[in-house]
Amino acid sequence: MPYRKQVSGNPPVRTVCGILMHSSLGVTPQGLPLGLAAITFWTRKKFKVM
Numbered sequence: 944m945p946y947r948k949q950v951s952g953n954p955p956v957r958t959v960c961g962i963l964m965h966s967s968l969g970v971t972p973q974g975l976p977l978g979l980a981a982i983t984f985w986t987r988k989k990f991k992v993m
């Protein structure tokens with residue numbers, strides 16, 4: 944998403960937050976998907992400011 948420039952010429956400050964997820968997919972040696980082996984959800988205590 945492109946930033947709109949403010950009158951000062953700097954991009955606006957945005958805080959990025961949300962839920963993060965990491966998943967692991969189990970597959971056979973032939974590449975057949977077996978399903979999800981593990982899922983972890985987390986949030987950051989300090990949000991990233993862009």
